[in-house]
Amino acid sequence: MPLTIKVPYTRYLAPDGTLQGSLPAWADDPALLCRLYKQMRLTRLFDQKAIALQRTGRIGTYASTLGQEAIGVAIGELMQADDVLVPYYRDTAAQLRRGVRMEEILLYWGGDERGCAYADPAVQEDFPPCVPIATQALHACGVASAFKIRGEHRVAVTTCGDGATSKGDFLEALNVAGAWHLPVVFVVNNNQWAISVPRAMQCAAPTLAQKAAGAGIAGEQVDGNDMFAVYDRVQAALERARRGKGPTLIECLSYRLSDHTTADDASRYRSEAELKQAWAEEPLKRLQSFLVQHRLWDESHEQAWLSEAQTRIQAAVTAYEATAAQAPADPLDYVYAQWPSALAEQRAQWLERVSHTRTQEG
Amino acid sequence: MPLTIKVPYTRYLAPDGTLQGSLPAWADDPALLCRLYKQMRLTRLFDQKAIALQRTGRIGTYASTLGQEAIGVAIGELMQADDVLVPYYRDTAAQLRRGVRMEEILLYWGGDERGCAYADPAVQEDFPPCVPIATQALHACGVASAFKIRGEHRVAVTTCGDGATSKGDFLEALNVAGAWHLPVVFVVNNNQWAISVPRAMQCAAPTLAQKAAGAGIAGEQVDGNDMFAVYDRVQAALERARRGKGPTLIECLSYRLSDHTTADDASRYRSEAELKQAWAEEPLKRLQSFLVQHRLWDESHEQAWLSEAQTRIQAAVTAYEATAAQAPADPLDYVYAQWPSALAEQRAQWLERVSHTRTQEG
């Protein structure tokens, strides 16, 4: 008898937006459903804008969230303000819903650290997007440890991609979360690609969720293009964690509809056919179909929201572009709480140099 | 339905040496069984000697293999000469059986790198004991990759402790072994303690073998105090790997009957009662009881073997103590294939210094 494993899988909505079975009780709330849809649409429009800004050189490299909106929006919607989000770089969706401002996200990708200073009180303790793959999973465990040590009923939520599940940090995080019974939720956005490396080459296991087994924690798969499925399972996991019942690993099956980042060209390594298939299953259209089928949404709603969303996005772009230059001392002033006296000379040189260059540039 | 998992477990011999069920066919070989027992006894006697040498300052810190003899001896017996062993520091048992000499093991723990130079042709490609926990698991995957790339039917076997299974290296190794279908066998010597940290605090999963699930590879538990169980499952895993059927993780349940090393005092953190219980299950006595019950071994065999073993060990100690001092240039000569001309000055200084000190010391 070889080792055997069974992994739960949740889906409510078929790709065409029709229901499979009956919805959970929480879904009987049209306002909530419309809010979720609107947030997904807003996210996607903002994402498109960001890509346009990158193409015209107004921000730098950008990692699109296209196709992952259900996951991020559900997370952002469900977390309480005093929970802590420890995101990776493809989490515009969750961050926006949490309260990070669009202009902050643009500033960040625009090469300005102030984009991670976050003005909104609700996200003061949230982490900035994490670039070194999977390292954030451990930070989330540290945050959750702090909650547990202080006896607070708060939850740390961390996200990562399918590729990230191969890195030791992720696996060590699952293990300590299990060993210490931490209030943390790991959400894997399995979008099938890690840049050019397909999911199948990343790991021989049929699901990534089963990595939970080795750590003795709960693990499950959901259809990441189905807002109902994601919302339902993230809600349950948050609940469990908050009630001291331990961590959960949720693998959301989705698809990276975009290039990896604006610096990538995915047509080099994946087929048109695969991409086309993925578009047929994408989350936004799916929820929209459901809402339309159930007369919760229609074309006039859509137009009104498109126009409001565009206005908000345009305002953010304007704010972004109007942001004053950083103070010359900024890159020094936050390296230590106080710039070390031992480095006083370097400070003077830096300030002189920056002001000199700025003067020259006019 | 939560995630569920079933992990195979193998045991043939009860702690008192009586059979549970019937033995596999390979066990119908008295010569083999006596050889295994003798090797275990030899290993244990050598281990005792090493501890005695440490106590009198003739070697440095030493990691005892007491209680883990079945695991190491089975591995050493089953591997082919051209397989590669990638051991950790508690693998005296496997190394001795592979062909590493007792005096080499003493030299190593005696603070002399020549203890890892290995004279026996059978172990030329074996790795030396690995100290940084779990890192060896990845080296074994590299070795196995080389076999696979060159199309060779060889297997890499790597060992580690229960503590090591928490470290990213181990988990990344399982993952790449699965993704690349490598001819590698991971043997975890779960001796219940990682220095002072008990198995239960290391990981919330009920078995360590189930870490295989996350990597999509075969995983199973065996009674590590039962030579029949270990031998049988290691043999099967080697066979699978050699035939291109992929990697296996074998968790051997054993007990560290010794202190962690000679620098440790286990009575600080674990109970007499637990230790006593473990002694009742230890592997050597168990196999001996079986052999005696089946009239394959008796007191006169025992005495004869003890005396031969002691003679061999004493010869090794004599050889060890007669080893000439290292050449002064030794610590430089193997840093690079050729000492860099850029560092010529340092070499001259070093040689002068060493010869000067040696002269002074007489």
Added chain:
Amino acid sequence: MSEQHVNKVTLVEAVNMALRRAMRDDPSVVVLGEDVGTNGGVFRATLGLRDEFGFKRVLDTPLAETMIGGLSVGMAAQGLKPVAEIQFLGFIYAAMEHVVSHAARLRNRTRGRLSCPLVIRSPMGAGIRAPEHHCESVEAMFAHIPGLRVVIPSSPARAYGLLLAAIDDPDPVIFLEPTRLYRMNPQVLEDTGQRLPLDTCFTLREGSDLTLISWGASVHESLQAAAQLAEQGVSVEVIDVACVKPLDLATLEASVRKTGRCVIVHEAPRSCAVGAEIASSLYERVWLELLAPIQRVTAPDIPPPLFRMEQHYLPQVADIVQACDDALNYA
């Protein structure tokens, strides 16, 4: 005061005393690492803390240094003050990504919104006949990283005062404890809670002919060398750098300006070690006042040998005296 009333503590006991004091005074201080709980650490630096402060504040971790690093970052960002132990410095590499890419940068990355007030303690250095990887002196790898502080005490008193300061400090501190000194030269030490500054060197012996700069276990041999030279009538100033990042160059500069000669001693391999930074910075500052080139007495550029050859690897008193003589006799 009679002998038996004098409370003499070793360096490792001073570390323990500082940890206890910090945990008593500040509930946000937590200790984590491998074997730090029940066992009190393999060197007993955390002895008794579990009993006094419980499981929630003294955490035996699973065996994973990356995790210890990453967890500490998360805890620190939450306002705890984690003091993590890496069991030996030779096992810190797996935590490097979290130290370099996160701990050292979280404040800067978030423009001060989040910060990382953590301490990573680790035993360092050779000379205790330990196995491979138990003898490393790689302080230079950390001293190169902006955003970190790197502190290395060389006496019980400095271990106590500097560790308390390191725990207070709002930024990440790598705190390296020379194992060779752990049980040497116990000192009278009161548990006053008195901090020592993290931004100044310690002048251990004043002198006028030559400045002998060192840190960690080599301070010990440096002081012996200075004593020997004193017998020959040479007045050597001995400075324990103690905080190798950032470097208090002002004190070093003033001393070398005074003496005109300088020898730097360290246990790390020579190339690209902290000694190189000190030497080049001093040359930049006191070039005209120097009466001889600065000498470096260091381990050679080889891995620390297993213990049979260890003594040759470490800078010896005779090597230091020789280098001082060379500097003093420079034409």
Added chain:
Amino acid sequence: MSEQHVNKVTLVEAVNMALRRAMRDDPSVVVLGEDVGTNGGVFRATLGLRDEFGFKRVLDTPLAETMIGGLSVGMAAQGLKPVAEIQFLGFIYAAMEHVVSHAARLRNRTRGRLSCPLVIRSPMGAGIRAPEHHCESVEAMFAHIPGLRVVIPSSPARAYGLLLAAIDDPDPVIFLEPTRLYRMNPQVLEDTGQRLPLDTCFTLREGSDLTLISWGASVHESLQAAAQLAEQGVSVEVIDVACVKPLDLATLEASVRKTGRCVIVHEAPRSCAVGAEIASSLYERVWLELLAPIQRVTAPDIPPPLFRMEQHYLPQVADIVQACDDALNYA
């Protein structure tokens, strides 16, 4: 020869050419890393290798740098010659334990029985408007480690010849490729298989008034500075160190002995960088011949800023010219 027949290649193309040449000539060479296969690497350094050499010799790995490091050690011990790519130098830290504790020591640990002929290639440096962690210059962390070689090419020709030599070399080589130069200044380059030595600096411009020492992308600005100074009648010798570990001090010493003045330029933060080692070693050797203190033009001791402030972080031509002027005008 008419323009269109001249085969000009960029630095990244030269890397690709060298990899292809090495793989053609030696079946034990294998390439591994994230995205090196189908995608040909995020910078296209491994473009086309998968097609030519197949899945067994061009291996897309799972996403795990520790694993890439450890796997390479195991392969190399088996006599393969792995050339591993770390996608950006800022992601190498997870591989550090394998590089420092194993690759750099396996030969010494086994007294030559096993060895580690691997190459780790990684793009380095700032200046391409990339996100955080894509701009690191931490060559000093590796240059401190005995048993390693650290090589940084600054032209297509040197990338080609040095990479071939690095792959040949029986010991581990960290091979760092300045991204800022990847597509700058293409050169005519024949695929001759000609190796360049790993133990000598490259004198790119001879001069008699001052020695300008640099490596990596800063060589580019150093050459520009030398050209500017030439216009003012100052004769500057420009040396590309190229191999920062071990250091060819003989060439540097000879040059500074000749010119009497020296400026060192690097992109890494100042403290404990390779510049410090070069400066202190030179002082030790040519103290009496120096006409001015050695100047270091470096990045400040801060993390590389996101790209808005990146230009201020990097040493600029004007900074180098200024430092040279200071050295030249030193009283």
